[in-house]
Amino acid sequence: MAEYQIRHCERQLEGGIHPETYKDLSTSAPCVFIDDPKRLVFPIHFSGGGPGEPLVSIGDTVSQGTPIIKCQSGIIHVASRAGTVIDITDHAITHPSDDVSASIIIEPNGSKDQSYLHPLSWPFDADTLRDRAIEAGILGLGGAGFPSFKKWSDGTQTLIINAAECEPYLTADDTLMRIDTHSMIRGACMLSQTLDIKTIVIGIEDNKPEALAAIEAALQESRSDCFFDIVLLDTKYPSGSARQLVWLTLGIEVPTGSRSVESGVIVHNPGTLAALSRAIDGKPITDRIVTLTGEALTTQKNVIAPIGTPIRHLIEATKTNPASLTSITVGGPMMGYQVTDFEAGITKTTNCLLAREVEIAPESPCIRCGACATACPVRLQPQQMVSALKGGLLDRAIHEGLTDCIECAACNAVCPSHIPLAEWFRLGRFEAREKANEQRLAAEARERFEARNKRLERIAQEQEAKRVARKAKTADALNKARKAREESA
Numbered sequence: 170m171a172e173y174q175i176r177h178c179e180r181q182l183e184g185g186i187h188p189e190t191y192k193d194l195s196t197s198a199p200c201v202f203i204d205d206p207k208r209l210v211f212p213i214h215f216s217g218g219g220p221g222e223p224l225v226s227i228g229d230t231v232s233q234g235t236p237i238i239k240c241q242s243g244i245i246h247v248a249s250r251a252g253t254v255i256d257i258t259d260h261a262i263t264h265p266s267d268d269v270s271a272s273i274i275i276e277p278n279g280s281k282d283q284s285y286l287h288p289l290s291w292p293f294d295a296d297t298l299r300d301r302a303i304e305a306g307i308l309g310l311g312g313a314g315f316p317s318f319k320k321w322s323d324g325t326q327t328l329i330i331n332a333a334e335c336e337p338y339l340t341a342d343d344t345l346m347r348i349d350t351h352s353m354i355r356g357a358c359m360l361s362q363t364l365d366i367k368t369i370v371i372g373i374e375d376n377k378p379e380a381l382a383a384i385e386a387a388l389q390e391s392r393s394d395c396f397f398d399i400v401l402l403d404t405k406y407p408s409g410s411a412r413q414l415v416w417l418t419l420g421i422e423v424p425t426g427s428r429s430v431e432s433g434v435i436v437h438n439p440g441t442l443a444a445l446s447r448a449i450d451g452k453p454i455t456d457r458i459v460t461l462t463g464e465a466l467t468t469q470k471n472v473i474a475p476i477g478t479p480i481r482h483l484i485e486a487t488k489t490n491p492a493s494l495t496s497i498t499v500g501g502p503m504m505g506y507q508v509t510d511f512e513a514g515i516t517k518t519t520n521c522l523l524a525r526e527v528e529i530a531p532e533s534p535c536i537r538c539g540a541c542a543t544a545c546p547v548r549l550q551p552q553q554m555v556s557a558l559k560g561g562l563l564d565r566a567i568h569e570g571l572t573d574c575i576e577c578a579a580c581n582a583v584c585p586s587h588i589p590l591a592e593w594f595r596l597g598r599f600e601a602r603e604k605a606n607e608q609r610l611a612a613e614a615r616e617r618f619e620a621r622n623k624r625l626e627r628i629a630q631e632q633e634a635k636r637v638a639r640k641a642k643t644a645d646a647l648n649k650a651r652k653a654r655e656e657s658a
């Protein structure tokens with residue numbers, strides 16, 4: 170049995186809100202496997218892990234697990250089902266841009282052909298685990314899609330399993346923790362033992378009693394000697410935001426502009442650790458749990474779907490006519506984004522499809538009530554930042570803390586004037602990143618120019634030194650010749 174303790178979190182989240190959670194909508198039905206769709210869509214550059222290149226051609230036959238995309242980060246994405254590559258073309262994608270991008274289209278053939286990796290035998294070292302995570306396409310499944318292996322640095326003290334799932338409607342992590350608990354625990358233990366991590370913390374909101382019971386049962390059955398510190402968090406949004414979770418569970422404030430890993434802490438989603446456990450056994454990521462929810466769907470549930478499944482297929486699985494919806498939210502109501510083309514396929518980071526009939530209230534002027542500042546978990550002044558951004562004063566917004574904003578939209582939820590504050594901040598942060606990139610590129614160009622000038626100056630000095638030396642040598646030779654002539658005369 171693994172040792173563990175359960176304790177209530179002694180810290181309070183700064184700011185935050187208590188929205189209606191609507192979690193029961195999707196957890197009251199069992200999680201089911203979805204029938205294979207007629208086609209699967211894999212964006213080449215937006216499947217997670219950065220821009221990619223296709224490893225297959227039109228007409229190729231693939232097995233479940235055949236590598237099909239290699240990303241710049243090294244991450245490999247595989248075919249989630251056996252079938253034929255019928256096209257590589259621009260296609261609608263599941264992405265905040267709601268745009269099209271180059272994608273691989275696979276038509277499943279119903280075959281059970283599998284092309285998995287060989288199982289790793291314990292013990293293995295960190296480099297072996299990193300290579301396996303790359304080959305199996307292990308990404309942060311909580312939404313960010315950051316390659317997991319990039320977080321695994323030496324000197325990490327603590328692994329936090331982010332089991333908070335604090336955003337309303339989302340229950341994919343809750344479901345995974347109920348039905349695939351052993352994989353999550355095993356993945357966490359293997360990662361910790363490989364990286365010599367001392368403590369595993371599970372930060373879980375106190376509205377998930379079934380998941381907590383499943384975790385306890387799995388730990389009692391586990392033969393691992395890892396120690397688990399289970400921290401029960403008050404149900405409050407956004408306690409699952411990485412920075413906030415590190416502070417709530419460990420009391421560590423991650424400095425602005427740095428990642429939690431730089432403070433000796435790795436934060437992973439439960440699904441990521443379960444996927445890592447399967448990858449150790451040789452199975453790359455081919456499927457994920459997706460929450461299908463919202464009052465505009467006829468039924469709500471969690472499903473296990475192949476990566477690449479078109480959104481339309483999932484909507485139909487809830488007995489809902491896709492034509493009755495104009496768009497769907499990918500993710501939760503706070504941080505999700507809209508997709509309008511239901512032919513787009515789900516990716517590894519698609520944790521929820523949310524369909525709601527929401528009336529968008531008209532925006533009115535700010536009444537300076539301060540509610541947004543009270544709700545902000547980062548102690549920012551959203552009304553001042555938005556005022557700067559509306560006035561085109563990006564630098565002032567940055568000075569006010571724009572780059573610290575975690576885009577949680579808690580400010581939006583409480584604003585009586587219905588100002589879309591978080592949308593402004595997303596846009597402003599994008600512009601700030603672009604500007605920083607431009608400045609970095611300009612600085613790099615300046616450095617290159619200065620280095621070139623220095624190199625040319627050095628070459629000129631060396632040439633001059635050689636010329637002077639040559640001249641001296643010639644003068645010396647002439648002197649010697651003159652002296653020789655004088656002596657012989």
Ligand code: SF4
Nearest residue numbers: 545574575577578580
């Ligand atoms: S979106 Fe940004 S400004 Fe608004 S509450 Fe969240 S962190 Fe604060």
Ligand code: SF4
Nearest residue numbers: 535536538539541584
């Ligand atoms: S909550 Fe809305 S109205 Fe109130 S200060 Fe903030 S932006 Fe202004």
